[in-house]
Amino acid sequence: MKFIKFNDSKIDSLLFMELTDLAKTLAKSDQVEVEYGVQSYYNPFEKKIYMSHFWKDRDERDMVAGLKSDVYLRSVGTRYSSMTDFAEMLAAIRQFQFKSLAKQLFMLFEDIRIEECIKKERPGTKSVFLSRKSMYRKHFKTQLTLNLERSIFTDALFCAIYVKLAAESPLEDIPHIHESIDPLKGFIEQQLSRVYEARSTREIASIVNILMEGFEEVLEKDMLNTYFFFPELEYGEVEEDSLFHDVKAKSKLSDDLTLDEKSDGDEEVLDEEMPTWHRETEAPAKSFLQFDLEHGAKTDIAGGALREGEDGDQALGAVQGTAKQTKRKDYSKLESLDSVQDEPNAGGMAAGKENRYAFSIFKTPDYPTAEETQAYHEQAKTIESYQKRLKQMIQKTLEHKKTLPRTDLHAGRLNNKLLRYFTERNPRLFYKKQEPSTEIDAVFTLLVDCSASMHDKMEETKRGIVLFHEALKSVSVPHQIVGFWEDTNDATETSQPNYFHTVVSFRDSLKENAGPRIMQLEPEEDNRDGFAIRQMAKTLIQRSEGQKFLIVFSDGEPAAFNYEQNGIVDTHEAVMEARKRKIEVINVFLSNSEIEESQVKTIQDMYGKYSLFVPDVDQLPDVLYPLLKKLLNKSIG
Numbered sequence: 001m002k003f004i005k006f007n008d009s010k011i012d013s014l015l016f017m018e019l020t021d022l023a024k025t026l027a028k029s030d031q032v033e034v035e036y037g038v039q040s041y042y043n044p045f046e047k048k049i050y051m052s053h054f055w056k057d058r059d060e061r062d063m064v065a066g067l068k069s070d071v072y073l074r075s076v077g078t079r080y081s082s083m084t085d086f087a088e089m090l091a092a093i094r095q096f097q098f099k100s101l102a103k104q105l106f107m108l109f110e111d112i113r114i115e116e117c118i119k120k121e122r123p124g125t126k127s128v129f130l131s132r133k134s135m136y137r138k139h140f141k142t143q144l145t146l147n148l149e150r151s152i153f154t155d156a157l158f159c160a161i162y163v164k165l166a167a168e169s170p171l172e173d174i175p176h177i178h179e180s181i182d183p184l185k186g187f188i189e190q191q192l193s194r195v196y197e198a199r200s201t202r203e204i205a206s207i208v209n210i211l212m213e214g215f216e217e218v219l220e221k222d223m224l225n226t227y228f229f230f231p232e233l234e235y236g237e238v239e240e241d242s243l244f245h246d247v248k249a250k251s252k253l254s255d256d257l258t259l260d261e262k263s264d265g266d267e268e269v270l271d272e273e274m275p276t277w278h279r280e281t282e283a284p285a286k287s288f289l290q291f292d293l294e295h296g297a298k299t300d301i302a303g304g305a306l307r308e309g310e311d312g313d314q315a316l317g318a319v320q321g322t323a324k325q326t327k328r329k330d331y332s333k334l335e336s337l338d339s340v341q342d343e344p345n346a347g348g349m350a351a352g353k354e355n356r357y358a359f360s361i362f363k364t365p366d367y368p369t370a371e372e373t374q375a376y377h378e379q380a381k382t383i384e385s386y387q388k389r390l391k392q393m394i395q396k397t398l399e400h401k402k403t404l405p406r407t408d409l410h411a412g413r414l415n416n417k418l419l420r421y422f423t424e425r426n427p428r429l430f431y432k433k434q435e436p437s438t439e440i441d442a443v444f445t446l447l448v449d450c451s452a453s454m455h456d457k458m459e460e461t462k463r464g465i466v467l468f469h470e471a472l473k474s475v476s477v478p479h480q481i482v483g484f485w486e487d488t489n490d491a492t493e494t495s496q497p498n499y500f501h502t503v504v505s506f507r508d509s510l511k512e513n514a515g516p517r518i519m520q521l522e523p524e525e526d527n528r529d530g531f532a533i534r535q536m537a538k539t540l541i542q543r544s545e546g547q548k549f550l551i552v553f554s555d556g557e558p559a560a561f562n563y564e565q566n567g568i569v570d571t572h573e574a575v576m577e578a579r580k581r582k583i584e585v586i587n588v589f590l591s592n593s594e595i596e597e598s599q600v601k602t603i604q605d606m607y608g609k610y611s612l613f614v615p616d617v618d619q620l621p622d623v624l625y626p627l628l629k630k631l632l633n634k635s636i637g
Contacts, residue, residue, distance in 0.1 A: 012601075012605070013568035013569050013572055013602070013605040013606065014572075014605050015064065015067075016034070016566075016568075016569055017569055017572065017573075019034050019051070019067055019068070019071055020033070020034045020569070022068065022071055022075075023049050023071050023074075023075045026071070026072070026075035026076050027049075027075040027076075027244040028244060029047070029244040031047045031244075032047050032048070032049060032075065032244055033046070033047065033048045033049070033353075034048070034049050034051065034071070035048055035049070035050055035051070035566075036050070036051055036053060037050035037051065037052065037053070038052070038053055038226075038229070039052050039054075039226065039228065039229030040052040040054075040070040040073070040074065040229070041074065041107075041229050041230070041231055042074040042075075042078050043231065043233065044078075044083065044233070044235075044238045045233065045234075045238070047244065049070070049071060049074040049075060050070075050074075051067050051070040051071065052066070052070055054066065054139075055067050055070075055135075058135070061131075062131060062135060065127075065128045065131035065132060066131070066132055066135060068128050069125075069128050069129055069131070069132040072118050072122075072125050072128065072129075073111055073114060073115065073118070075244070076118050076121065076122065077111070077114035077115065077117065077118050078114075078244075079244075080113075080114045080117045080118075081110060081114060081201050082200065082201040082202065082240065083235045083236070083238040083240055084235070084236065084240070085200070085201035085202045085205055086201065086235040087234075087235035087236040088205065089106055089201075089205040089208070090230070090232060090235065092205070092209060093106070093230075096212055096216065097216055097222075098154065098212070098215060098216065098219055098221075098222040098223070099222065100222045100223040100226065101154055101157075101158065101212070101215065101219075101222055101223045102208060102212050103228075103229075103230035104158060104223060104226065104227055104228045104229075104230070105158070105161070105208050105211060105212075106204065106205065106208045106230055107228035107229065107230045108158075108161075108162065108165075108227075108228050109195050109198070109204045109207060109208065110201060110204050111228070112165060112195055112196070113195065113196075113198050113201075113204055115129055116196065133166050136162065136166065137162070137163060137166040140159040140162040140163050140166075140227075141159075141163055143155070143159045143225075143227075144156055144159035144160055144163060144175070147159060148177065152224050152225075153177055153178045153181065153219070153220075153221075154219055154220075154221055154222060154223050154224070155223050155224050155225050156177050156178075157177055157181060157215075157219075158223060158227065160174045160175060160177060161174075161188065161192065162227075164188075164189065164192055165192055165195060173185070173189075174188060174189065180218045180219075181218055181219075183218075184214055184215075184218060187214055188211065188214075191207050191210055191211050194207050195207060351531060351534060352530055352531065352534065352570050352573060352574060353570075354530065354531075354562075354563060354566050354567070354569075354570040355496075355528065355530065355531040355534075355570070357492075357493070357494050357495055357496050358486070358496040358497075358498050358528055358531045359495070359496070359497060359498065360498055360500055360535055361497050361498065361499050361500070362499075362500050362502065363499055363500065363501040363502070364502065365501065365502070365503045365517040365520050366517075366520065368513075368516035368517055368519065368520070372516045372517070372519040372520065373516040375516075375519050376466065376515050376516040376518060376519050377516075379462060379463050379466045380466055380470055380515065382463060382621075383463065383466055383467040383470065383621050384470075386467055386471070386621055386625045387467065387470045387471045387474060389625075390471045390474070390475070390625070390628060390629060390632065391471070391474045391475060393629060393632075393633070394440065394475045394632055394633075395475075397633060440475055440476070440477050440632060440635045441545050441546040441547060441635055442477055442545055442546070442547035442548070442549065442631070442632070442635030443477070443478050443479065443506070443540065443543045443545040443547070443548055443549070444468070444472060444477065444478075444479035444480075444549045444550075444551065444631075445479065445480050445481075445482065445536045445539065445540055445549070445550045445551070446465055446468055446479065446480070446481045446482070446551050446553065447482055447484060447532060447533070447536050447550060447551065447552045447553070448461065448465065448481065448482065448483045448484070448521055448553045449483075449484065449485075449527050449529070449552070449553055449554040449555060450483040450484060450485040450501070450521060450522065450523055450524045450527070451485055451523065451524065451525065451526055451527040451555075451559070452523050452524065452525055452526075453523070453555055453556060454523040454555055454590075455523040456592055457555055457590045457591075457592060457617045458521065458522065458523050460590075460617040460618055460620055461521075461553055461590060461617065461620065462518055462519060462521060463620060463621060464553070464588075464620035464621055464624050465481060465518055465521075465553070466515065466518060467621050467624055467625070467628070468481075468551070468624065468628060469481065469504060469509070469514075469515055469518060470515070471628055471632075472509070473509065473510055473514075473515075475632065476510060477632070477635075478506050478509050478510065478543075478545070479504070479506070479509045480502060480504055480505050480506050480509060480539070481502070481503050481504040481509075481518060481521075482500050482501065482502050482503070482536065483499075483500075483501040483503065483521045483522075483524075484498065484499065484500050484501070484527065484528075484532040485498070485499055485524035485525050485526060485527055486498045486499070486525060486526040486527060486528045486560045486561065487499065487525060487526075488525040488526050488561070489525075491526070491560070491561035492561070493562070496528070496560065496561050496562075498528055498531055498532065498535075499524070500532070500535060501520070501521065503517040503518050503520050503521055504517060504518065506543075526559055526560040526561065526563075527554070527558055527559060527560060528558060528560040528563055528567070529552070529554065529558040529567065529570075529571040529574070529606075530558065530567065530570035530571040530572075530573065530574035531570075531574075533550065533552065533571065533574040533575060533578060533585065534574050534577070534578075536550055537550065537574070537577070537578040537581065537583055540578075540583050541581055541583070546635070547584070547631075547634065547635040548582060548583045548584065549583070549584050549586065549631055550578060550583050550584070550585045550586070551586050551587075551588060552585065552586070552587045552588065552607075553588045553590060554587060554588070554589060554590065555589070555590045555591065556589075556599070557602060557603075557606075558570070558571055568602065568605060568606055571606045572605060572606045572607075575606060575607055575608075584610070584631075585607065585610060586607070586610045586611075586612065586627070587603060587606070587607040587610065587611045587612065588612045588614060588620075588623075588624070588627075589603050589611060589612065589613045589614060590614050590617050590620070591613070591614060591615050591616075591617065592616070592617055593615070594615055595613050595615050600613060612627060
């Protein structure tokens, strides 16, 4: 596994999810995505907001303010920009000699303009933009000094323009930059004063064009650094009204027809038989009350109005539910009745948007070899004491629950505390013995990370899994053990095969010869944790046991094709979806060295407080024993 980097620092996945929700709310679209990038901008074709790496390595308050300001500008602010004017400006810039300067001036001025619009619409954003301005002003003052020292005059000019625009006093002037630029200072300041007065993207473009006419005469080189990014996209193809709107348009009528407001009495009336079926019908027709609702016409007649019911309405009643076999007639062969139903008992577990091109390949174990059988028995001997202690604990608990009486009842056996008969108005003087509890109402799935980074931990991990298997088998608790990985070599933009190696299935988990197959788990390639958790949750949802546990053994963060950026967030979402369906998801984090605080935080971002950290994988059975004891004890009915 590889740790996900935010420009050499870890992503705070909870903050990332907060910013994603903020962007979707402000943009009023579920399709908008948020991603970290070198510079901040909005891509209307991907519907993706990029937040700048510029805000990293700051204290938390400043970093959050900077990232939020990017989200405000790209979600709310983009609605104040004209994509047509963007396209025209991009075409004009291509004619300039110093294209980078022109593009960055345009984005800087446009950001300032739409920032003022956002603050008027949402006054609560003022503090965020104040922090943004303060951090940028400090940055550009530093960059101005450095660029002047290095004689990078075009970059120094741009920095001076920002410092002037963000000046705390109108008396602050543009400093000396170069003898060829100094004569333009009055002209530059005059144009900059128009930026805060601009009402549209077109006016901003006009300011940039005027400035560039002057700059082209005196500058020698284009900008060396990129501070603001203007992506070269086909803005002319963007519909202004669909910048953020979800592509969930209502299906159109096959013909664009409109009914007249009033009837003139000459309309053609067609009599057509619409066959229906009920118990009095002798012969069924092929379709009854089944319409294709793509045909029709628009009318201004108000819909949804209430009216008094009539006797004939019963035949038009809508029946909602799933199909069921009938004893009266067999309609299974009628074409009009065919339908596609969701996967049974899937519980609505979607794959997640980050996994839309991922698919599952289920691998069955081979028959265990003599070497695997011997290795398994050797591992089983090392954990035999743990397994026996667990079995004894469970048996004692079950016996205790059998004999533990329920007291303070209105009926049953009379207890020996009779004083309450005289002191209480409605005394409870009876007790009953509990019904025998003979089994543990639980099911387990052990999901084992088989990524390449597990090569130095896999053998000890198997030992811990053997403990689980032997302990669960001894108390007759069904379980499955599945290794997962993604095939790196075959993964592409549109195809990401994910393997699930079920070495112990629910069906075989209580059989004597199932254990040695655990030895077939080996380190493979990448890991797409969120996708794997969703797949295993689907199998657990279909189980009837009262307690469902999903134990994930891993040694780090997710790392798969196009998954590093949002893998933590996707895994967290998968865990939350499973827990909503009453599946307890617990992570066992494996390490061969001291666990860093940042690693702990990242794992807890994905799994919350249900995370177990094992700094020395050799001690895995010692750590797993109390966990298994607690979970089994909890599951006893």
